[in-house]
Amino acid sequence: MKEFHCGSLVPGCDWHTRAEEEAEVMRRAVEHMRETHGETIIRETMIEAIRSRIEKVRDAA
Numbered sequence: 001m002k003e004f005h006c007g008s009l010v011p012g013c014d015w016h017t018r019a020e021e022e023a024e025v026m027r028r029a030v031e032h033m034r035e036t037h038g039e040t041i042i043r044e045t046m047i048e049a050i051r052s053r054i055e056k057v058r059d060a061a
Contacts, residue, residue: 002057
C-alpha cells in the first residue's frame with residue numbers, strides 16, 4: 001500500500017490518498033493538485049516532488 005500526504009508538499013493541506021499502486025497514488029495526487037491548488041501545468045519537478053513523498057504503509061488489517 002502506498003500513501004501520499006499533500007501537506008508534505010503544500011503546507012497546511014490535510015488531503016491524503018492511499019492505493020495499492022504508486023501509479024494510482026500519482027494520478028490522484030496530480031488530480032488533487034489541479035482541482036484544489038489550481039496547478040494547470042504539472043511539471044516533471046512536481047511529479048518528482050510527489051513521487052519522493054509517497055510512502056509505503058502497511059495494510060490495515
